[in-house]
Amino acid sequence: MEEGSQMRGKYVADISSIREAQARINSFIHKTPVLSSESLNAVSGRRLFFKCECFQKGGAFKFRGACNAVFSLDNDQAAKGVVTHSSGNHAAALSLAAKLRGIPAYIVIPKGAPKCKVENVMRYGGQVIWSEATMQSRESVASKVLQETGAVLLHPYNDGRIISGQGTLSLELLEQAPDIDTLIVPISGGGLVSGVALAAKSINPAIRVLAAEPRGANDAAQSKAAGRIITLPETNTIADGLRAFLGDCTWPIVRDLVDDIITVDDKEIIEAMKLCYEILKVVVEPSGAIGLAAVLSDSFKKNPALKNCSNIGIILSGGNVDLGGLWDSFRK
Amino acid sequence: MEEGSQMRGKYVADISSIREAQARINSFIHKTPVLSSESLNAVSGRRLFFKCECFQKGGAFKFRGACNAVFSLDNDQAAKGVVTHSSGNHAAALSLAAKLRGIPAYIVIPKGAPKCKVENVMRYGGQVIWSEATMQSRESVASKVLQETGAVLLHPYNDGRIISGQGTLSLELLEQAPDIDTLIVPISGGGLVSGVALAAKSINPAIRVLAAEPRGANDAAQSKAAGRIITLPETNTIADGLRAFLGDCTWPIVRDLVDDIITVDDKEIIEAMKLCYEILKVVVEPSGAIGLAAVLSDSFKKNPALKNCSNIGIILSGGNVDLGGLWDSFRK
Numbered sequence: 001m002e003e004g005s006q007m008r009g010k011y012v013a014d015i016s017s018i019r020e021a022q023a024r025i026n027s028f029i030h031k032t033p034v035l036s037s038e039s040l041n042a043v044s045g046r047r048l049f050f051k052c053e054c055f056q057k058g059g060a061f062k063f064r065g066a067c068n069a070v071f072s073l074d075n076d077q078a079a080k081g082v083v084t085h086s087s088g089n090h091a092a093a094l095s096l097a098a099k100l101r102g103i104p105a106y107i108v109i110p111k112g113a114p115k116c117k118v119e120n121v122m123r124y125g126g127q128v129i130w131s132e133a134t135m136q137s138r139e140s141v142a143s144k145v146l147q148e149t150g151a152v153l154l155h156p157y158n159d160g161r162i163i164s165g166q167g168t169l170s171l172e173l174l175e176q177a178p179d180i181d182t183l184i185v186p187i188s189g190g191g192l193v194s195g196v197a198l199a200a201k202s203i204n205p206a207i208r209v210l211a212a213e214p215r216g217a218n219d220a221a222q223s224k225a226a227g228r229i230i231t232l233p234e235t236n237t238i239a240d241g242l243r244a245f246l247g248d249c250t251w252p253i254v255r256d257l258v259d260d261i262i263t264v265d266d267k268e269i270i271e272a273m274k275l276c277y278e279i280l281k282v283v284v285e286p287s288g289a290i291g292l293a294a295v296l297s298d299s300f301k302k303n304p305a306l307k308n309c310s311n312i313g314i315i316l317s318g319g320n321v322d323l324g325g326l327w328d329s330f331r332k
Numbered sequence: 333m334e335e336g337s338q339m340r341g342k343y344v345a346d347i348s349s350i351r352e353a354q355a356r357i358n359s360f361i362h363k364t365p366v367l368s369s370e371s372l373n374a375v376s377g378r379r380l381f382f383k384c385e386c387f388q389k390g391g392a393f394k395f396r397g398a399c400n401a402v403f404s405l406d407n408d409q410a411a412k413g414v415v416t417h418s419s420g421n422h423a424a425a426l427s428l429a430a431k432l433r434g435i436p437a438y439i440v441i442p443k444g445a446p447k448c449k450v451e452n453v454m455r456y457g458g459q460v461i462w463s464e465a466t467m468q469s470r471e472s473v474a475s476k477v478l479q480e481t482g483a484v485l486l487h488p489y490n491d492g493r494i495i496s497g498q499g500t501l502s503l504e505l506l507e508q509a510p511d512i513d514t515l516i517v518p519i520s521g522g523g524l525v526s527g528v529a530l531a532a533k534s535i536n537p538a539i540r541v542l543a544a545e546p547r548g549a550n551d552a553a554q555s556k557a558a559g560r561i562i563t564l565p566e567t568n569t570i571a572d573g574l575r576a577f578l579g580d581c582t583w584p585i586v587r588d589l590v591d592d593i594i595t596v597d598d599k600e601i602i603e604a605m606k607l608c609y610e611i612l613k614v615v616v617e618p619s620g621a622i623g624l625a626a627v628l629s630d631s632f633k634k635n636p637a638l639k640n641c642s643n644i645g646i647i648l649s650g651g652n653v654d655l656g657g658l659w660d661s662f663r664k
Contacts (some may be wrong), residue, residue, distance in 0.1 A: 033365035035387055039455065054613040055367055076633070100426040123371065238662075270662055277658070278448065281651035283613040319613035325661020326609070330570075330602055 002106075010256075012160030012249045015202035018167035018195060019043065025165060027099070028067050028100060030056055032177045034313075038281050044295050051169065054319030055114050055193075057308045058120060059219050060193055061169055061317050062093035062156070068132040068165030069154050070097035078258040081151035085138040087240060088117050088241050089318050090156035106129045106151055108142045114240055117324050123314075157191025158247030167195025173313055174203055182309035184291040186317050187211035187220045188242040190250030196315070197257035208309060211254070212294035214238075214269065219245045223259040227322030237264045240320060241287030254259065260305070264292035269293045276316065284322040292316075338438050342588075343526075344492030344581045347534035350499035350527060353400040357497060359401050360432060364556055366645075371611050376627050380642045381509040381588060383501065386651025392573075393501055393524055394425035394488070394647050398496030401486050402429035403539045409436050413483035416462065417470040420449050420573050421650050422488035427458030427620030439485055440474045442466075446572055446655075448654050462477035463620030473511065489523025492578030492604045495611050499527030505645055514641035516623040518649050519543035519552045520574040528647070540641060543586070543593045544626035546570075546601065552586060553593040569644075570598045573650060592637070594626035601625045608648065617653040 035050045039193045053061035070082060079102035084094050091107045098105035107126040109118060111131040121128055131141040146153055156162065170190070174180060183200055185193040197209040214237035215222050222230040229251050235243040246254060269286050272293035291314040294300055367382045373377035385393040402414060413436035416426050423439045430437035439458040441450060442465040453460055456556040463473040487494065501524075504510060515532055517525040528582055529541040545552050546569035561583050567575040578586060601618050608616045623646040626632055 035365075038389070043538075052613075059371070059613060091635040093513075156631075210349075270659070273662075274659060276654075277615050277655055281384075281391060283609050283615060323609055323658065326655065326658040326663070327602070327606060329657020330605075 011198065011253050013163040013167065013195060013198055015199060016225070017164040018171065018199045020170045021064075021161075021164040022171055024062060024071050025168065025191060027065040027103070028057075029064060031172060032056055034173065035280055035282065037279050040275060040292075046295065046309060048279060048295065049311065049313045049314060050282070051173045051315050052282060053169065053315060053317050054282060054288055056122065056220055058096050058124070059318055059320040060089035060090065060093065060204055061166060062089040063096060064168050065162035065165030065191060065195070066093035066097040066154070067100070068092060069159065069161040070101050070103070072161050073152060077152055080149055081106060083142055083151045083153050084108070084156060085142040085144050086156050088113070089320055091126060092117060092320070093119035093153060095121050095124035096173070099125045104151070105203065106145045106149060108138055108145065110138055112321055114320070116320050121138070122151070128267070131215070131300075145291070150199070151293055157189035157244065158249045160249065161193050163195045163198070163249065165195065166192045167199040169194045169315065170199035170203070175229040176201060176296040176310070177313060179311045181311050183209040183313045184210045184212055184262070184294050185315050186242055186287050186290045187213050187254070188287070189244035190220065190254045191244045192315070192317065194250045195255060201257055208259050208292070210291040213257050213261050213263050214242050214290065215263050215265045218263050219244050221263050223251065224258070224261055225254065239269060239286040239290060242290065243283060246304045257300060262289060262297060262300055264293040264297050268297055272278060272296060282316060283319040284316050285318050288316045288318045337492050342393040343530065343585050345495040345499060345527065345530055347531060349492060350531045351585030353396075353496040354500040354503055355492075356403050357396060357399040360389075361396060363504060364388055365507065367612055367614065369611050372607060372624075374561050377633070378627065378641060380627065381505070381512055381644060381645045382612060382649050384506045384614060384619055385501065385647060386614060389457070390421065390425045390428050391650055391652045392421035392425065392464050392655060393498060393647070394426060396404060396500050397494035397523060397527070398422060398425035398429040398486070399432070401493040401508070402426070402435070404493050405484060406510040409484055410477065412481055412643055413438060415474055415477050415481070415483045415485050416440070416488060418488050420445070421652055424452035424456055424652070425550045426486060427453050428455035432456045433571065436483070438477045438481060440470055440477065441490065442470055444524065448652050448653070449627040452652060463524050465617050470569070473503065489521035490581045493582065495522050495527045495581065497527065498524045499531040501647065502531035502535070503530045509643070509645060511643045511644040512539070514540040514542065514544045514624055514644045515647070516544055516594070516644060517647050518574055518619050519545050519586070520549075520619070521576035522552065522578045522586045524587040524647070524649065525590055526582045529585060533589055541589060542626070543590050544622040546574050546622065547594055547595050547597045549575050550595050555583065556590070559587070571601060571618040572618060572620060574615055574622065581603070594629060594632055596622060596625040596629050600629055612662065613652065614648060615651045616648050617650050620648045620650045630659060633653060
């Protein structure tokens with residue numbers, strides 16, 4: 001079992017590894033603000049606390065985990081650099097963390113990845129290596145890079161160091177808004193919700209942790225229902241950050257500590273994005289708006305088990321989205 | 333001279349009236365966060381501190397002044413309500429402040445005002461009365477409303493209570509980022525920059541206060557050059573919040589306390605908006621992005637007098653902008 005994913009108690013991370021991560025990354029990350037809106041409280045019928053990880057360095061929470069993983073490496077390991085294959089925010093986050101440590105980051109990016117996310121990788125000095133869009137091609141290109149460079153592979157979520165880094169978000173948020181009784185967290189591979197749930201339930205065992213998932217990539221909801229990891233032959237959602245599947249490190253935490261999964265469709269995600277832009281004035285990507293979409297969905301509002309979720313922390317997980325359509329409209 | 337615009341020392345407001353305003357409005361306003369970005373520091377060659385007034389209630393700093401003015405009224409005055417004529421953020425802010433005090437707000441809105449700003453007025457329960465777009469029509473409709481209701485007219489900027497409310501922004505910002513040596517503030521009628529300059533220079537006389545103005549509505553720059561209030565026959569700028577002219581309450585403060593005015597064109601404003609959305613992840617309206625546009629302009633960068641502006645506070649003044657083009661692009 002590789003360094004950093006050794007068992008800590010039952011899982012690959014725990015409150016101690018999360019507190020260690022906080023001490024390790026605190027001087028590098030932004031302490032992101034928590035926003036609130038009376039208008040959105042009124043629309044939802046609850047008090048909402050928006051944790052703005054779109055303002056995190058690299059534009060997403062991913063920098064927490066990447067930074068913790070990169071600064072966990074010993075000097076010999078680190079010197080050869082880090083590798084990942086990712087079309088998204090983890091790639092940019094890892095590039096930035098590597099840049100801060102002064103080591104190379106090799107990023108395998110599948111063709112067709114969102115332009116703004118590729119630009120982020122380049123802005124932070126990541127070395128882009130293109131692959132085909134299939135997972136097979138991504139993995140084979142990545143293992144070729146590994147052989148040639150001797151660099152360390154850092155998986156975007158199935159890794160205790162990554163999960164511990166993401167968990168620091170809970171520590172911050174529950175200090176900023178101690179009244180929170182419920183957290184709503186986007187779920188994809190499960191790295192964020194695992195870290196958030198481990199930390200939050202350690203601080204307050206009564207806190208409820210809900211995951212929000214797109215209907216077109218509902219592997220986590222299916223996995224919870226089946227009691228084992230389910231993967232899907234394909235996914236179909238506007239939320240490009242939420243198309244990954246649970247891994248063997250995240251699944252046990254999701255199985256045990258996530259109280260429920262709220263599924264929403266893309267139309268609800270876009271409506272929630274509109275509210276984030278127009279009421280909160282925050283730029284979120286589709287994946288980032290899904291927590292608000294979940295709170296406003298009928299399946300949430302009508303669920304009697306969620307009736308006493310009064311003070312809800314919503315993670316606006318990222319803000320990397322192509323806004324070309326907006327700038328075109330100004331040029332008219 | 334009417335209540336609230338009585339002379340305080342040399343001007344209609346001063347540090348005491350601003351501190352009084354802060355005590356009066358503190359429980360109603362959001363303490364807006366200050367964001368920073370290494371990427372934008374690198375682009376500008378300075379350290380930038382972004383005061384996010386787009387996250388203020390009503391989506392703009394205007395709520396500070398409106399709230400102070402509304403809660404300064406005695407009960408008899410207040411009972412009859414408040415009136416203003418405005419196509420913009422002051423109207424929404426006044427509606428919200430009046431709603432909080434439980435009194436009516438009559439808002440005269442010229443035809444053709446931005447849709448999102450009219451919606452804000454309605455959301456906060458302001459009573460909309462339409463006028464033609466000319467200033468003559470706006471004023472005559474407003475005075476008719478005044479006669480019929482006995483309500484108090486609250487000018488958007490030429491009023492000591494409004495200026496004092498806007499000044500509270502300085503108190504907050506200089507506490508959040510005490511290293512700031514320069515402030516860059518959008519200028520239109522001058523209410524915001526007057527309050528900000530009065531407070532900031534009282535706290536730190538060495539601080540530099542710069543105003544940012546669109547080239548197509550450069551009455552303040554012309555006024556400073558001429559040494560008297562200059563108005564323009566027409567304005568032409570995308571920044572719909574920056575088309576007003578200085579008033580007799582704001583002009584003396586702008587004349588004496590604003591160190592320089594940086595003029596930028598609409599193309600620079602749109603480029604700065606893009607950076608706010610894409611790097612900071614903050615939704616700003618064109619007027620709100622003008623401070624960043626000023627810092628990035630050649631006339632700023634090449635001005636030797638501004639070379640030692642190292643730690644710059646930029647006021648992102650508001651975020652009320654029609655984003656229809658963006659949502660259209662998602663529907664494709």
